[in-house]
Amino acid sequence: MTEAPGSVGGHVPPHRSDLVLSDLSSDGLEDYFRVVVRGFHGEYNAEDMEPFLALIDPDRAFGFRAGDRWVTTTLSLPRTMSVPGGSIPIAAVTDVTVAPAFRRRGLLTKMMRHQLSGLAEPVSVLWATESLIYGRFGYGQLSRRLSLSGLTREMDFLPEVDLGSGSTDEVDQQTFLAAAPALREAITAGRPGLMSRDDRWWRDVLNDPERHRGGAGPLRFALHFADDGRPDGFASFRVKRESSQTDLGREVIINELEGDNPQAYAALWRWLLDLDLVRAFSKGSAPVDEPLLHLVRNPRMIKAELTDGAYARINDVPAALQARRYAADVDLVLQVVDDFLTDRGGVFRLAGGADGATVTPTDRSPDLTVTSRQLASLYLGAVPARELAAAGVLGDHDPAVIGRFDRAFGTERAAYCHDFF
Numbered sequence: 001m002t003e004a005p006g007s008v009g010g011h012v013p014p015h016r017s018d019l020v021l022s023d024l025s026s027d028g029l030e031d032y033f034r035v036v037v038r039g040f041h042g043e044y045n046a047e048d049m050e051p052f053l054a055l056i057d058p059d060r061a062f063g064f065r066a067g068d069r070w071v072t073t074t075l076s077l078p079r080t081m082s083v084p085g086g087s088i089p090i091a092a093v094t095d096v097t098v099a100p101a102f103r104r105r106g107l108l109t110k111m112m113r114h115q116l117s118g119l120a121e122p123v124s125v126l127w128a129t130e131s132l133i134y135g136r137f138g139y140g141q142l143s144r145r146l147s148l149s150g151l152t153r154e155m156d157f158l159p160e161v162d163l164g165s166g167s168t169d170e171v172d173q174q175t176f177l178a179a180a181p182a183l184r185e186a187i188t189a190g191r192p193g194l195m196s197r198d199d200r201w202w203r204d205v206l207n208d209p210e211r212h213r214g215g216a217g218p219l220r221f222a223l224h225f226a227d228d229g230r231p232d233g234f235a236s237f238r239v240k241r242e243s244s245q246t247d248l249g250r251e252v253i254i255n256e257l258e259g260d261n262p263q264a265y266a267a268l269w270r271w272l273l274d275l276d277l278v279r280a281f282s283k284g285s286a287p288v289d290e291p292l293l294h295l296v297r298n299p300r301m302i303k304a305e306l307t308d309g310a311y312a313r314i315n316d317v318p319a320a321l322q323a324r325r326y327a328a329d330v331d332l333v334l335q336v337v338d339d340f341l342t343d344r345g346g347v348f349r350l351a352g353g354a355d356g357a358t359v360t361p362t363d364r365s366p367d368l369t370v371t372s373r374q375l376a377s378l379y380l381g382a383v384p385a386r387e388l389a390a391a392g393v394l395g396d397h398d399p400a401v402i403g404r405f406d407r408a409f410g411t412e413r414a415a416y417c418h419d420f421f
């Protein structure tokens with residue numbers, strides 16, 4: 001059989017390929033996700049991916065095809081995110097890849113435009129592999145996070161720390177799942193940026209294939225029980241025999257830790273830090289207002305690295321701003337400059353307060369002008385406007401407006417997104 005000119009075994013070289021933007025069909029999942037996994041230099045394993053694939057709606061996945069193969073991918077998943085006083089539907093954007101031979105010719109840009117113009121959700125959220133990729137598409141830092149680590153024997157608590165009169169115990173996954181989801185839903189309501197999880201998301205979160213453990217043991221679970229026996233806090237963690245922080249003992253790697261009151265929260269930390277044979281701890285993702293920093297006698301012994309968290313894009317300014325409540329009365333005219341999708345920007349009057357707000361287009365002159373990227377950081381108070389003003393990136397502004405803006409947009413707890421997708 002003679003090969004078609006310019007192809008080997010039916011493989012058309014990239015420079016001779018015709019690219020077609022295509023939707024995923026439900027019978028082509030494996031081919032598609034093999035390309036996704038390769039895009040992150042991983043190895044496809046159907047069993048490892050099953051809980052995640054169960055979340056996929058093929059209608060929300062697409063990419064460019066060259067002949068019979070995918071060369072780019074991206075998809076979004078519908079989720080609900082907590083905002084002050086309520087919640088908002090968001091599109092969780094993930095699995096963005098462009099095959100090496102096709103990179104830097106604008107395919108990601110085309111995919112972003114295509115995806116954003118079709119989303120029903122007013123806000124899209126993603127985790128960026130590199131922080132310089134998504135700003136050009138109007139994504140900004142929705143939340144920031146701390147990476148915590150230290151030596152457990154240096155973590156004495158201050159005498160005034162109240163550990164309550166309950167107890168913490170290790171439990172099996174079934175017992176954990178009987179308590180943690182309901183607790184977490186309640187806690188989510190009080191922390192902007194957290195994503196709610198249904199059973200399918202919990203299955204994905206607890207999916208723990210051995211090859212993804214980085215040499216540590218399996219995921220383990222603990223519950224804290226209040227004095228009356230009610231579970232009021234939970235933690236998931238694993239232990240690694242070798243710690244990069246010390247050779248004196250093992251390391252406890254804390255995945256998630258939540259309590260619905262300060263005593264439960266502190267008691268869970270104490271329990272994890274007191275595990276026998278363990279000399280180091282790490283928690284790769286914690287909110288910037290992490291209480292542990294205020295519990296210990298010697299806070300300098302906690303290594304806390306500040307890094308970027310989830311990124312968001314406000315695709316529908318009125319819907320996004322109306323979904324949240326405000327810490328103080330607010331009435332100001334905001335101009336949003338959206339360079340990527342210009343029709344999504346505009347000038348809006350935001351009027352409201354503790355009971356909600358209305359946002360309407362207006363032709364009044366703006367009190368404050370922000371880019372869509374800046375609006376994403378301001379949306380849940382992760383970055384106060386005064387911080388942007390002090391950095392000199394807000395343009396002309398009246399300091400009194402900045403003060404009013406920050407009083408309204410401030411939140412009780414720092415914005416934080418724990419779920420990685």
Ligand SMILES: CC(=O)SCCNC(=O)CCNC(=O)[C@H](O)C(C)(C)COP(=O)(O)OP(=O)(O)OC[C@H]1O[C@@H](n2cnc3c(N)ncnc32)[C@H](O)[C@@H]1OP(=O)(O)O
Pocket residue numbers: 039040093094095096097098099102103104105106107108109110126127128129130132133136
């Ligand atoms: C939500 C998520 O899934 S995050 C995961 C992102 N994916 C990955 O990290 C996997 C590996 N990387 C890739 O697959 C690709 O490099 C991608 C998807 C990051 C970029 O795809 P491309 O098709 O090359 O992007 P595209 O050509 O549209 O780039 C647009 C602009 O962004 C720049 N850019 C894109 N990615 C990067 C990057 N990683 N580093 C630096 N600049 C970048 C380009 O240089 C270009 O700039 P220009 O307009 O000034 O010329």
